[in-house]
Amino acid sequence: MGYMIKKLIANIGVYKKESIITPLYVTGEVILDIIIPLVMAMMIDNGIEKGDTKAILMYGAILFVCAIIALFFGAMSGRYAAVASAGFAKNLRDQLFVRIQGFSFSNIDRFSTSSLITRMTTDVTNVQNAYQMIIRLLVRSPLIMIFSLAMAYSINKDLSLIYLGVVPFLMIGLAAVIYFAHPNFNKVFRIYDKLNNVVQENLQGIRVVKSYVREKHEDEKFKSVSKDIYKTFSKAQSIVAFNNPILQFAVYTCMLLISWLGAKFVVGSTLTTGELVSMFTYTMQILMSLNMLSMVFVIVLIARTSAERITEVLSEESDLKNNADPLYEIADGSVRFNDVCFSYANDLEKLALMHANMEIKSGEVIGIVGGTxxxxxxxxxxxxxxxxxxxxxxxxxxxxxxxxxxxSLRDQVSMVLQNNVLFTGSIKENLRWGNEEATDEDLIRVCKIAQADSFIQEFPDKYDTMLSQGGNNVSGGQKQRLCIARALLKKPKILILDDSTSAVDTKTDRLIREGMRQEIPGTTTFIIGQRVSSIQDSDRIIVMDKGLIDAIGTHDELLASNQIYQEVYESQEKGFGEENA
Structure with missing residues (x-):
């Protein structure tokens, strides 16, 4: 818990001033709230009961001034609390985003994308609300309770003893509520992650959903997760709901006992009418402060789960780090694999890639082929x-x-994936991810090489055409060509094309490869292809099979000696022949 609080507080940053000023204004407001009942008691005893108009006016003026100042303090504390909490949430979101940007793929896989989105939105909002209440209400409630108890004790010691029996009862009830509700709130947020995942999958794959007429299935899946949230959250809230009747029971008990005993003291002349009225006011202040305190604890209870989830992300260390004295210059694009084994689970018993050995010279074009x-x-x-x-x-x-x-390493290695992503913005803005300083002429040149310029020129706004999220307003082949152009702008030492021309025809594929040889002749290029025609003119071809490098050689060498390559080639040649028959 201490570590979690320390981790979160570090994100207050420049909003420390507002966080400190808020409790100061709250303290001023509390002092005036304590003084007001005392002034009211004086006005009743010295003014109203004695019929002294001058005293009534004087105490009335004091009450008015105190109320105005208390109102000012309350407004200022609310303003500064809002600024401090909103700023804290902003810093927290920024820190989370920066942290996630530094994660490796395995770190992101460990949390899941939907869970990280929930943590940056819903969880941060919960912590923001809790922080605002902590620096305001969590300061106000104890101060009100302590000062009111002290004032009640100074007025009548015997009546103030009533609180000693009620406050522990409330504390025990509140502790029980927290104990039983917290596990349910934990469960709720895990289901929220699942809900976000369902929504994210549905929206990203909406075309597939509609083409397979699976809307009803997706509706049922969403309703099932939503129902789980409803059940779990309802259970948690039903436990929290016990807080209010416990508080009401305490309030009415105190009021009845004070009324009964207070009346006896007034008759016995050991308590004045004004003092009894002020006792009622202090009783309400004490119990309302406990009410606010319980409300804060409920919010903090919900936020505690969110805070734990946020701290998990902030405490996560990326699997990929620079060493103490990293190299910044990459001499060339040569690549060497030395008995490489890899497991996504980091378990040598569950290897995805086994004992890979190969040496690639700088500037070579390497084809890679193999089954799914x-x-x-x-x-x-x-x-x-x-x-x-x-x-x-x-x-x-x-x-x-x-x-x-x-x-430095990734600046010199460009990857073009089969399912590349384009971002909301113009075509120009997306292309300049490869080189922020690229001129319009540079953009046109690489787009011509990637065979993208022709279809861009057909758009009304040409290179200023706006792309929707994910580039969903262009075809798969167009998206791939734009991503190839983006990669070419980097002029990398190593270019990796991971089945990145699968959505274009063979003629366009050939023109792209010819253009790349002219644009980046010294770049080491890896081409993963399902079509033999995409890789057969490579300097060498790697044949993969079940996580192993089965063979390395030229197209002619593999065609003469490697069974897997022969089968792939023959099946494609046969299919091509049938298509043209």
């Missing part, structure tokens, strides 16, 4: 260090990739 699940993508993802090897080493430019500065 043969670890083609896994192999190339180790080069820019998207994952770290489980065993062995991967070298780029003669040095282990773990010795390079991550940013």
């Amino acid at each position: 699940g043969s670890s083609k993508s896994t192999l190339v993802q180790l080069i820019p260090r998207l994952y770290d090897v489980t065993k062995g080493s991967v070298e780029v430019g003669g040095h282990d990739v773990r010795n390079y500065d991550l940013k």
Whole structure:
């Protein structure tokens, strides 16, 4: 708990001033709230009962001034509390986002995308609300209770003893509520993660859902998760609901006992009417402060679960880190795999890639072919260090990739995936991810090489055409060509094309490869392809099978000696022949 609080407080940052000023204004408001009943008692005893108009006016004026000042203090405490909590939430979201940006793929897989989104939105909002209440109500309630108890004790010691029996009863009831409700709130947020995942999957795959007419299935899936949230949250809230009747019981008990005993003291002349009225006021203040305190505890109870989930992210260490003295310069695009084994579970008994050994010279074009699940993508993802090897080493430019500065390494390795992502913005803005300083002429040049310029020119706004989220307003082939152009702008030492021309025709595929040879002749290029025609003119071809490198050679060598390559080639040639028959 202490570690979690320390981790969160570190994000208050420049909003410390507002966080300190808020309790000061609250203290001023509390002092005036305590003084007001005392002044009212004086007005009743010295003014109303004696019929002294002058005294009534004087005490009335004092009450008015105290109320105005208390109102000012209350407004200022609310203003500063809002600024402090909103600023704290902003810093927390920023810190979470920066932290997530530094995560490796395995870190993100451990949390899941939907869970991280929930933590940055719902969980941060819960912590923000709790923080605002802590610096305001959690300061106000104890102060009101302590000062009111002290004033009640000074007025009549015997009556004030009533509180000693009620307050422990309330504290025990509140502790029981927290104890039983907390596990349910924990469960609720785990289900929220699941709900976000269902929504995210549905919206991203809405075209598939509609094409397979699975709307009803998706509705039922959503309703099922939503029902789980309803049941769990209702159970938690039903436990929390016990807080109010416990408090009401305490309030009415105190009021009845004070009324009964207070009346006897007034008759016995040991208590004045004004003092009895002030006792009622202090009683309400004490019990209302406990009410506010219980409300704060409920919010904090919900926020505690959120805080724990946020702290998990803030405490997560990325699997990929720079060493103490990283290298920033990459000599060339040569690549070497030294007995590389890799497991997504970091378990040598569950290897996805096994004992990979190969040496690639700088500037070579390497084709990679293999069946689904043969670890083609896994192999190339180790080069820019998207994952770290489980065993062995991967070298780029003669040095282990773990010795390079991550940013420097990835700046020199461009990847174009089969399912690439384009971001909301213009085509120009998306292309300049490859090079922020690229001129319009540079953009046009690489787009011509990637065979993208022709379809861009058909858009009314050409290169200023706005793309929707994920680039969903362009076709799959167009998206792939834009991503290839983006990668070419980097002029990297190593270019990885992971089945990135699968959505374009063979002629366009050939034109793209010819253009790349002219644009980046010294770049080491890895081409993962399902079509033999995409890789057959590579300098060498790697054949993958079940996580192993089955063979390495030229197209002619593999066609003469490797059974897997022969089968892939023959099946595609046969299919091509049938299509043209």
